Amino acid sequence: MMQQVVLCDADNTLWDTDSVYAKAQEALLSRVEAILDIRNLAHGRLDFVRRYDQALAAKHHLHFRYPPIMLVFGLADGLRGGSPDVAARAALTGHRNSDAISIPLAEQIVADYVGARDKTPGLLPGVEEGLKLAQRRGLGVYMLTEGRIEKQRKIIEIHGLGWAFESVLEVTKTVTQFRRLRERFASASVTVIGDQPDRDIEPALSAGCSAVLIPSRFRPAWHISDSWESATYVASDFSDAIAWITKMPAAI
Incomplete structure (x- = not known):
């Protein structure tokens, strides 16, 4: 024994896993920026994503396993000036401050994000x-x-x-x-x-x-x-x- x-x-x-997630998260941010036509983050891009990621994880009962579609809408709010806390609360309640990203489009973004996140x-x-x-x-x-x-x-x-x-x-x-x-x-x-x-x-x-x-x-x-x-x-x-x-x- x-x-x-x-x-x-x-x-x-x-x-x-951190390196894989970092690449996937930065690509996710670029995708959301392109859709909203907002490109004002030249530096600290990964830190920006992770502040919204952690705000969601801190509030969701599944911690970092929260549904990633919430991060899409959270980042959209963040790029428009919403704080991580406010954006996380909105995402958790299903509230969207903009119709620029529809649910079907967000699901497509999530599919690409999860594919990148799941690389070995x-x-x-x-x-x-x-x-x-x-x-x-x-x-x-x-x-x-x-x-x-x-x-x-x-x-x-x-x-x-x-x-x-x-x-x-x-x-x-x-x-x-x-x-x-x-x-x-x-x-x-x-x-x-x-x-x-x-x-x-x-x-x-x-x-x-x-x-x-x-x-x-x-x-x-x-x-x-x-x-x-x-x-x-x-x-x-x-x-x-x-x-x-x-x-x-x-x-x-």
């Missing part, structure tokens, strides 16, 4: 090395995802990493769910690896797991600076995270 279990986040922990991300530094180290040391690595499990399995297959994971688990990252996982692996030491304090680290710690943070480039505005220091260990990359875990005492 495995004595050490690793519950590992996928996006921006194993692969560089590249592996982050240290991932392959870390997974090989985990295998050599007998760690049981399970991938956790709040997204589509089929998508993550496809990325695993494309990168040839099927050997590295015991299973892929689709879960909502709450304290309750982490407690259930902790109970499932009650005879092992359990460590969670992730890139976001509020979705990975804090609920894992509250559930009695160790938690290793690999800080990603993407930091939502609601993360205060010291929240990145709550982890049991802050790693430089995935290989460093696994190396630290291998030094921990295994459960008896």
